[in-house]
Amino acid sequence: MSDLRDVSDVRDPELPGLLLRTERDALIPLLRRLPDAAFAVRTCCPGWTVRHVLAHCAAALTRVVEKRFEEGVFSPEANDRDIAERGERSNLAIVDELERGMTEAGAAIAAAPDGRQDGIALGEWVHAGDVREALGEPGAYAGPGLAPALDLLAAVTRARGTVPLHADLDDRDDPLRLGAASGERPPARYLGPAPTLIRLYAARPLTGTRYDLAGATEADLVLFG
Structure with a gap:
């Protein structure tokens, strides 16, 4: 097969x-x-x-x-x-x-x-x-490591079966799929900068950031703090 x-x-x-x-x-x-x-x-x-x-x-x-x-x-x-x-x-x-x-x-x-x-x-x-x-x-939370960090974040969240999320990032051409590959709930949506997405998953301060998140709460995304 x-x-x-x-x-x-x-x-x-x-x-x-x-x-x-x-x-x-x-x-x-x-x-x-x-x-x-x-x-x-x-x-x-x-x-x-x-x-x-x-x-x-x-x-x-x-x-x-x-x-x-x-x-x-x-x-x-x-x-x-x-x-x-x-x-x-x-x-x-x-x-x-x-x-x-x-x-x-x-x-x-x-x-x-x-x-x-x-x-x-x-x-x-x-x-x-x-x-x-x-x-x-x-x-x-940017710099030369940001691209591999995003790819690793996607892999880790998929492996751990976190809330599915479709991220359209201001500073990345292709969308990023994070979290469970399939499930009962439709993917949440994120629109904003990639470093802010990192802050959300890492439970880092969000003061001064701007982003749109639908279908999930900030607490739903926390991977580690």
Whole structure:
């Protein structure tokens, strides 16, 4: 029997690594130019500074590379422990670990069964946007990683069977299909900028944005916060 799935439903195992390396090349040079005071700037993540976010991201990727996934990993308590374990390291040492993780984690994520770690790469990219926004950098959730991030977002939401959504993006020629491939409810509709769509799925602040959403609420779209 022929495979009647949409080709867009087929997982691309190289996509998470591509996103991480693309973001590495954009973010790491910025971080290496920062004065130490900038690492203490608060981000949109409650209680976390730029340093906390980077330490969390570095720890998560190190776990992926080393295949360390003990029970409760990535819980708020485990995240706080990972950050605390890096408390004596310099800011640049944390940046070094993050760079290694962004370079090496793609292969491990690609090899994970059923794409179960793909969302980690997407979360890392969103956190890079959190850092850029906290530092006042332009294009917090945009930049060279936006195109692969959107493709990965579509893949992750389909894999997790979230609310179906048809997105017509101001800054992308072709529409994006997200969420469950089929179901009882018709797809919701989104019209607006791609970075704002990222903010919706990542539960990031929407102050100053403009978009149209029909057939779903903001809460329906939250993938992770």
